[in-house]
Amino acid sequence: MWWQDAVIYQIYPRSFQDSDGDGIGDLRGIERRLDHLAWLGVDALWLSPIYPSPMHDFGYDVSDYKDVDPVFGSLEDFDRLVAGARKRGLRVLLDLVPCHTSIEHPWFREHPDWYIWSDAPNNWFSAFGGSAWSRLDGRYYLHSFYPEQPDLDWRNPELVAAMQDALGFWIERGAAGYRVDAIDRLLKDAQLRDDPPASEQFGLPLSQEEAKLALTHSRNAPDTGEALARIREAVGDSLLVGEVYLPSAKWQPYLEHLDAAFAFELLHAPWDAERLHAAIAAATRRPGAAWVLSNHDFGRLVTRFRRENARAAALLLLTLPGPAFLYQGDEIGLADGPGGERAYDRAGRDRYRHPMQWDASPSGGFTTGEAWLPPVDPEATNVEAQLDDPHSTLSLVRDLLTLRRLLGEGIELIDAVPGVLAYRRGDHTIAINTTGEDRPAPLRGEAVLETAPGALRGRTLAGHAGVITRSDERVGHP
Ligand code: NOJ
16 A cells, blocks of 8 residues: 555645746646655645636636646646656545535536535535525525535435546546545435534534534534445545544544545644644544645644744654645745735635745746735745755755655654653654753654754753654664
8 A cells, every 4th residue: 555654745736836827836837846746755746626617716616527627737737747747656646526516517507406405594504604505596505615616415326426437537547546525524414404502522623603513414424434435436446535524533434435534633733742642642543544734724834833843843744654745835844825815715725825935036936927826935935945955844854754764653652741742653753842942852762853953962852843763772682
């Protein structure tokens, strides 16, 4: 299983590299940057949606599952990208958006019964606020996200067959699998019953409206596994990683069909050793965790954990057992930028999506035109400047990717003093100090990587730092 300990690099195609000067990233641009990814040492790239879309949710509103949006290129460009990636030993994963289509997908007009309708709305909320129901021609259609994203009915066999066809299409074209979008909302209560009031916390952050409800009916229906089995059927043994927005204790039915699920408990944990420890313990109670600390929905490491902790956060992400997802830009310590100002940015996520910064030029080397969203600080933060600096974030991430291959299987969390997260992976011990002060760390052997030079003195780890040590204890004990 190639993905078992793979590092999968998330590309937000709009913002990675533009090749034609229209200010929007595209597939040819990604192809041009494959050498960067191969040099960095990742195993695969995951492309956020590239399908034709009216872009109300930048591709998460699909209007054709079997083509490429002209803004990103063509099917031929996709084939070239896969071939180029393959040549460099990289796999390409796509984003499967099964929960909803665009309201402009021809299916919505031609096959209304593939969608979910009601004569009267129930109390379910959309993830972006407000009722999950919108009125059309005297009836209401369900949309778990924007009103431009009507929810599909996975209990309809015709819809399932159409989706299976689309899934197979990309696998045959060379995709190595899918990150599966919003899968906890794939199937809802068939009787559309109201969600009861919440009596306990959900375990992950929710909108204010949703936090008041138990969400027993609006997501995670008991027959979700049936739909997942059909998805699995269509992709064979290709990789399926689920965006299952549920606490890990509820993963089991999903993991019967998916290879892994994102550990959102860790993504949402504050930068505090005890809380990180608890989140890792919960997510590793069974195999199947995929690790993610940043993405196009929640922001980048530097902003989420503060600049002084970002290098230790990268170390954490890349030393846990199981596939890790690295968001474009985190390898150079790119920060979030401004957002929420443009009319379309209704959920305030532009700030996580500013373009990749390749060099110090005003466009960051992203485009020869005017970027759809300006780069944040190309002069201060860019790939070119960090390439030859052994202490740059880029060098740290590359070193981590090399070292990661030497870590032992599984994980043993170790008790440490408050403020220190520590775990063992075979001969290697990893310690992270989430405080701003020196702390003793339960390490063994010599440091093989520090997030800052001299961070480890004896067994004392500097504030904000992370370290990996390797013990030679086995030497002499065959
Ligand atoms: C999760 C995606 O990551 C997000 O960007 C999107 O808006 C929703 N799912 C709806 O597809």
